Amino acid sequence: MSRTDTRTTAAGEVVYEGSSLELQDLTLAYGDVEVVRNVSLTVAPGTTTCVIGPSGSGKSTLLRGINRLHEPKSGDVCLAGRSVLNDKPDDLRLRIGMVFQHFNLFPDHTALENVALAPWRVKGQSKSAAHGLAEDRLREVGLGERMDHRPRDLSGGQQQRVAIARALAMHPEVMLFDEATSSLDPELVKGVLRLMAELCERGMTMVVVTHEMGFARKVADQVVFMDEGEVVEAGTPEQIFDDPQSDRLQTFLSEVL
Numbered sequence: 569m570s571r572t573d574t575r576t577t578a579a580g581e582v583v584y585e586g587s588s589l590e591l592q593d594l595t596l597a598y599g600d601v602e603v604v605r606n607v608s609l610t611v612a613p614g615t616t617t618c619v620i621g622p623s624g625s626g627k628s629t630l631l632r633g634i635n636r637l638h639e640p641k642s643g644d645v646c647l648a649g650r651s652v653l654n655d656k657p658d659d660l661r662l663r664i665g666m667v668f669q670h671f672n673l674f675p676d677h678t679a680l681e682n683v684a685l686a687p688w689r690v691k692g693q694s695k696s697a698a699h700g701l702a703e704d705r706l707r708e709v710g711l712g713e714r715m716d717h718r719p720r721d722l723s724g725g726q727q728q729r730v731a732i733a734r735a736l737a738m739h740p741e742v743m744l745f746d747e748a749t750s751s752l753d754p755e756l757v758k759g760v761l762r763l764m765a766e767l768c769e770r771g772m773t774m775v776v777v778t779h780e781m782g783f784a785r786k787v788a789d790q791v792v793f794m795d796e797g798e799v800v801e802a803g804t805p806e807q808i809f810d811d812p813q814s815d816r817l818q819t820f821l822s823e824v825l
């Protein structure tokens with residue numbers, strides 16, 4: 569089956585087919601300063617890895633290295649078993665979707681236009697096919713009734729759902745989330761986290777930088793704790809939250825829990 573086809577469940581929901589993601593000794597630097605050092609990580613297809621750690625520990629830089637918004641200094645990134653470091657960054661970003669803290673929607677476009685834009689302009693689908701696809705993705709994230717609204721007429725949570733639908737419309741193999749709920753009002757956080765958990769259940773491969781420890785505990789297959797640019801501990805939520813081994817993780821958890 570080609571990746572442009574979508575399989576659906578009996579209930580009509582899209583089944584995602586996430587790919588594996590593997591980081592091997594990945595190092596990222598700003599100038600001479602290495603802010604991510606020798607990170608190795610395996611994310612199995614259709615699983616969710618949550619990355620936690622203090623501010624400045626390199627979490628965002630790591631995500632940006634995965635889809636090469638920041639070029640790695642050394643090491644490798646493999647998607648579906650193949651290195652992507654020699655691929656064109658634009659091609660890679662069709663395969664890896666990213667959702668940021670700030671939604672980065674086009675303010676003068678409706679929700680529908682924001683989601684349809686890349687399938688139409690970048691993937692070369694016809695405008696009507698791209699609009700059909702955008703309608704499906706927006707319904708899936710619970711915005712069927714608000715497709716014709718512009719970002720300013722949507723709540724923060726709804727805008728973040730549009731950003732998620734926009735990433736999904738490219739039929740990515742992996743989704744990266746960088747603090748996707750941290751600029752939302754508390755009452756809107758839950759709905760977006762629920763949507764992310766649904767994507768996980770439906771087979772998407774996800775790497776989620778979050779300080780929502782409840783989400784990490786409940787949804788993650790693997791939790792990775794970073795500090796000062798390094799992975800200090802990785803394991804199941806039970807291992808990380810109930811049986812932390814290092815002083816650094818114990819200290820971090822005592823501050824955030």
Ligand SMILES: Nc1ncnc2c1ncn2[C@@H]1O[C@H](COP(=O)(O)OP(=O)(O)OP(=O)(O)O)[C@@H](O)[C@H]1O
Nearest residue numbers: 598599603621622623624625626627628629630747
């Ligand atoms: N553009 C940049 N130029 C130089 N140094 C940078 C740049 N962006 C980030 N850094 C530094 O790299 C380190 C890692 O930053 P990063 O944003 O990846 O951390 P983070 O774990 O995502 O933090 P936070 O939880 O606050 O988002 C920090 O020391 C930061 O100051």
Ligand SMILES: [Mg+2]
Nearest residue numbers: 627628629746
């Ligand atoms: Mg960050």
